[in-house]
Each structure stands twice: as C-alpha cells, then as structure tokens.
Amino acid sequence: MAMTKGLKIRHKLFAVFVLSNILLIVSMWQVFQWSFDRGFVSYATERDRDFLEQMANRTANLYIYYDDWYFLVQESRMESEWHKAKLENLRDLVPPPSTPNLDLIYPSQYYRQRFLLFDSQQKPIIGKTRFADAETHAVSVNKKIVGYVGLRSIRELVQDQTLRFVRQQGEAFLLISAFMLAIAALLTWPLAQWLSRPIISMQKATKKLAAGKFDTRISVKGADELASLSCDFNNLACTLEHTREARKRWVADTAHELRTPVAILRGEIEAMQDGIIKVSPESLSSLHQETLHIARLIDDLNQLSMHDMGNLSYEMEDITINDIIEQTVQSMTLPFNEAGLELGFEYSQKNPIVMNGDSDRLHQLFSNLMNNSLKYTNAPGKLTVKLLKKNKKAIVLFEDTAPGVSDEDKNRIFEQFFRVENSRNRATGGRGLGLAICASIVDGHQGTISAYHSPDGGLGIKVEFPLN
Template sequence: MKIRLHYKLFAAILAAILVVVVYMTLVMQWSFNRGFLHYVSSVEYEQLKRVGTELEIIYKKHDGWSWLTDDPIRVAEIIIGSYADRKQKERFLERLRGNGRGSRMLPSGPRPAELPPSLLPRVFLLDEKKHTLFGFDPGQSSVDLIELLHENKVVGYVGLYPARYLSEKLELVFANQQKFTLMLIAAAAVLIAAGLTFPITYMLTRPIREMAAATRSLAKGRYQTRIRMNSSDEFGQLAQDLNDLGTILEKNQIARSQWIADISHELRTPLSILRGKIEALQDGLYQPTEELYRGLHREVMHLGLLVDDLYQLSLSDLGAMSYQRVEVQPCWALEQAISLMEAELTDHGLRLETEVDIDNDASLFADNERLKQLFTNLLANAIRYTDSGGTIRIHVGCEKQHLVYTFEDTAPGVSDEDLTRLFDRLYRVEASRSRELGGAGLGLSICHSIVTGHNGTIEAEHSPLGGLLVRVRLPLSE
C-alpha cells in the first residue's frame, strides 16, 4: 500500500514528539520521586527530633536509661506518638499494647538487609557509648545521629535508617495522584500535538502535492500548467523552476509546431511548382524549352539547398557537426567567401568595401571550411536583402582576446522586433518576399551554430549605413 508523504511526515513528527514527551515524563517522575522522598525524609527527621526531645525529658525524670528495662514499649509509644495521622497512631498503639505482644513487635538485634518501610522499625536508640538500647543495631553503618543531652552532656543518640521508598498511606496516595496527573498531562500533550501536527503537515506538504500534480500535467503534454506559489523558500524556488520549465516546454512546442509548418510550406512550394510544370509538360501544355528547364533546375536546387541547410542544423542540434580545427589565418576563409560571391555582387549592382585592422601574427584555432561557410552565408544574406546600388562593408579587427568580423549593409533595415529573431530558424523579415529573394530563413541560424561551435558570439543591430549590422566575435588562438 502506498503511504502518502503527508502521513509519513505526520508520523515522523508525532513519533519525535512522543519520544520527547515520554522522556520528559520519565525524568519528571524520577525527579518527583527523588524530591518527594527527600521531603519525606526531612519530615521524618523533624519527627525524630521530637522523639529525641521526649527521650531527653524521660531520661531527666529517671536519671538514666534504666527505665527501658522495665518499660521497653515506652520508646515505641513515643515514636508512634510522633505520627501525624491520628488513626494510624491509634491503630499502632492498639496493636502494640494488645494481648501483651507489644515487646515482640519491637525491633532488636542486628540490622536486617531489608528494613520495613514504616518509621518505628527504622528508629534506634544508643547510649553515650553508642551501645544499642532500642532498635536494630547500626553496627558500622554510617547514619546521621541526633545527640541527646542532659546537663550539657551527651547521654545518648537517636538515629533513623533512611527510607528507600514510601510506605505511609497518605504519602503513597499523594505520590500516586501526582503520577496519574503527570500521565494525564503527557497523554493530553500527545493528543494536542497530534491535533496540531496533522493540519500543519498537511499545509507543509500542500506545495509538494501541487508540484507533483503540475509535473504529471507537464508529463501529459499540458505545458501551459503553472503553479501559484507566493513563498520565497525552497518550495517557492522549486515551483518557479517548474513554471520556467513549463514555459520553455510550451515555447518549444509552439516552435516545433511552427517549425514543422514552415518546413512543410518550404517543401510544398517548390514541389508544387515542379509538379505543376511537369504535369503541364506531360499534358502538352508547355513545350520543353531551355527556359522551362532552367526553372525546373532552379526549383530543384532550391530544394537541395533547403535540405542541406536542414541537415546542417540537425547535425548542430545533435552535436555531430564536425570541426577540423587548426591554426588558420584570420582572413583566408573571408577572402574565399568574397571570391565566391563576386558574381552575385556584380549582378545585384552592389559595392563591397573591406577593411582589415589586425596584427600580422594574429591567428585563429578554427575550421577554415566552416568559417568559409559562415562568411558565405553572411555575404549571401547581405546581398539578398540590400537594395541595388547599395554598399556592403566588411571590417576585421581585434578586441581584447577576440577577432571581430563586422558585416554592414545599406537600406533596407529591420525593425527592433525582427532584430531579436533574426537567428531563429525559418524566420524571415518579409515572408512574402522569400520566394523572390530565394531565402528559406535558415542561413543565419546556421551561422549562429557555426559561431557557437567555435566558442564565439554573433549579434545583430542597426547599421549606421541604414541597413543591418552583424558582428561575429571569435577567440584568438593562444
């Protein structure tokens, strides 16, 4: 059977409280027994002092202890007379005097291993030489004695063996009442603790239940699930982390859906064109002209480029995009890319300006082919979205421990909203112009992957020339 955390926490706290209550009860009971026995001993000591005073009076009256021989019961009567309980006193005196058996009730001889608990058997009387006159002989026992004086001379001693446990009825009743009260208090404390602990543990585990429910909801694909949590403790932080996770999953789901829709659209458009033209050829509506074949070839090339770009991005996502890094010259890949794009620059009527401001010994630890792909994509993007007659400016410089490549172009520019999304996959500033300009919205995403793979950064901002500025930072070789 599955036990919920609420009940486990309740049981653990209640068990801890129960252990503490039991411990405190035992300690208090031990302390009470010890203190009460000490109190009883103090009361008995006061009784013994009164007994000693009576014995001093009788000693003075008879001028010695000879009267003990004729009336040994007299000492027992004095001891019993010091009892506070009148009924108990009368009962003991009746037993002592009845049927002539009183002398047999008197304690005498060596001290037994276990003394009776009542006061009478524990009192003893010694003469001035500490010879036993009444009671059990103390022998070498260490017992506190009260001196008996006559005319400022010690004529005897009276002592009391300490009680090891309670014996008097009233004392036992009082002690038992206190123990019973202590047990009631302990039981009440446990019940109150249980009554308070159950709702407290329920409240403490409520955030856990809410987060568990939210986690199950996220696992079922309901990524819009959020947890309301106002606390700033660990639970609050965990709830915030789960909310952040839900936000990321929701964004990823939306992005994935958009990605699939965009890919489907990008593939469907050239395929539809190819299908339409091929079917028209089959039906005899089009004649197989060179211009028609060029159009078909253009669509096939567009599909090939799109598939290649998607493949490159998938390699980057899987961490499988390979980099053959070696010490390279900072401008070799850039020069190769410019050489490849010269024809397109001329066709679009664009002017290219380059400026290199780096030390001769500067080098990069990079993959030249990937850098060539990076710069080619950046140049192609600038050519594609710069009006005819415009200018593209490339600057290469050093900034601390990085090499900085800056690509700028003239109008048209991009909005602030578009700037933040330029490196998103399949994102185009003007989707309606995608077919005309030939872009699928993957070039800058690939650039971002290549730069990240070289431990660099890439960012976009408005260009002073009126168009777009893309800045690439790559770490210099150590």
C-alpha cells in the same frame, strides 16, 4: 519503508510533526528524571551522610550502656509487630510500643523506616538490606568497631512523601504533555494540509502537462522553495508550449518550402510529357535548378536537425580567425562587386586572434552572413566586416547599409523559415534558413549571435566567440 509507501505527503508531514512532539516530550521527561537524580536524590543522600554520623555517636553511647545490641533488636521487633497489627486494622486495640532507645537514635519517622544495623562482621541485625547496598557509618567504642548503622537507599522508599510528591509531579507532567500533544495534533493536521496544498496542486498540473496540456500554469504564492519550484514548472510548461508551436510551424513551413519547388518540377515534367514544353537543354537546365534548390533545402534542414539532436560534428582545432574572415571576404568580393556593393574588412590590432573552432563551419558561417547582406542590401551600398578582441572574446561585426529591419523583426531573424518580408517570394526572401544555420554554428562554438541596427542604416550582426 513499506508502511509509508502508500501514505500521502500530508500524512507524512502530520506523522513527522506528531512524532517530533512525542520525541520532545520523552526527552523532557528524561531530562526531568536526570535532573531529579542529580538534584534531589544527591541532596537527600548527602543529608543522610550527615545524619548517619550523629546516629553512630548516639548508638555508640547506648552500646556503652547496654554492652550489646539486644535492646535495639527487641525495640525494633516490637515496632514491626505494631506496624503489622496496624495494617490489620487493629490500631485502636494495640497501643504503640515504647521504643525510647530508637527514639533517641532517630527522632524522625522519616529515618525510622530506613534504619539499618549491622554487627562488626557487617551482618544485618535490623533490616534485610545487604551491607554493600546501604549507606553506612561505623559505630566505634574505645576505638573499636562494634557495629555499623545504616540507612536504606532513598530510592527504595516508595511510601516516602517527598518521593511520592516527585512522582505525582511526573505524572502531572505526563498528563499535561499528553493534553498538549493532543492539541498539537489537532493543529498539525490542518497545517500539514496547508503545507501540502501547493504540492498537490503541482501534482495535478504535472498530470495535465504529461497529458499534453502545455498551457497549464500554477499560481505562484510566496518566495519559498515551493514557489521557486512552481516558477520552474511554469517555465517548463511555457518552453514545452513554445516547442510544440515551433514544431508545428516548422512542419508547416517545411511543407510549404518543399511544395513550391516540387510543384514547379512536377508542372514542367507534366508539360514535357504533354508536349507543351519541348525537351531541350534549357528545359532540362530549369529542372536541374529546381532539383538543386530542393537538395539545398533538404541539406539545410538536415544540418539544423542534426544540430538540434546534438549530432552535428565539429572538428575543433586552434585556428586564426583573421585568416578565415579574409579568405571569405576574398571569395565574396566578386559577387558583391557585380551587385554594385562594396565589401570591406577592418582589423586594427597587430597580432592575429587564435581561437578553437572548426574552420569549415566558420567559413560557412561568415559566407552565410555575407550572402544575407548581398541579398538584402540596396545598391549602391556596402558591407563592413570588423574583427575585435575584448574581454577574452573574439567579436566579429557585420554592418551593412539600408534597408534595415524593425525592432520586432530584429529579434526573430534567427528563427527557422523567418523572413523579414511577409511574402513567400524566394527571389527576395530566400529559404529563411541561412541565419538559423548561422545561429546553430555559433552555438556549436559556445558563442553568441545577436542583431542590432547598423550605424550605416542597415542591419548589424554581432558574433562573439570565447577565446579561453
């Protein structure tokens, strides 16, 4: 872990590729050795067993003729001395010894270097290999074991041409593997750089994002996991950028909303101090109204901020949504009638709809939505509230008459401080927080709220609550 701590990802990828190739080569070499052991050596051992039986029969015939093993020991000693002289470069001076009996037992030089002879007590006569380590066959004369002939293990013959060929093939395999490993390493390095390029690009972009450059974007190429991660990064950057812009806009709008009533309040107080306006119940009432307006604005802002921080509390319980809507409609009927508007409630099903919610928050939600229609609907007009149950959802529709809203405004009416009118006249536009508060209450109930064009020519608002 300490060695790889300072490595970059392209170095780690390169190391992984190279180590994988080395592991593959070592595995292939092990398989090659295993295959050799199971194949060639097994075949040679089986062939030795067949030849040992022939050697035992020939040796038995010679033993019958000589009645001891001295003749073989003498020929074997002569042959060993000749080999020693051969190694001392005296081959031309010393002719090969005559070994007719050994030639009869094993005519091939392949077996001569491996020949072993043991007496009846399994003690070595020719050769120094232990009896237990050799492949042997009993030599029987008249059903009596007079000795054992054997062969040294094929693994001990380092001079054997067949084994030398196998080793040469193994060495060639290792050389070829090393050459291929070098080529793979040369190809792996640019491949590791190519694979790490999008990660490096994302690293640089992340540093810019951490520095507050939320307009940073990553070029998305391909459809793999890195491309998906790049898309997620771009979405995160876009969200942060929009959040920052919304925060700036929220601060500016809040300052504007507070500036106007505070300016009015300050002007009236200064006028009273200068004697321009007399202190009277009417002037005090005006000051009180502006103070209430500021208090309501602060309460609305506090409620929205608590919702954004997740601190807005809800007292959830099983409630009948029909009753809450009916109570809200009854409380709003008089203001609607005074404004020359009709307010109706439609629910066609027999059984009431029970859902889990906060009755006070829902009453506030429905009151805000009805007040919104009360402010903007032209008289004579009407607002129809409909309650439906569909697909395990309670659906509440608010449909009023003209005027309506444009498609662009329809998608923004739930934003904080947004007004359909371009002017800041609070007499027509309000504070621009009512529908934003409605959206926060609906979100607190895990529901959805959306706007559409009412079939009656005005604005339609659809609220959905889950019933499970």
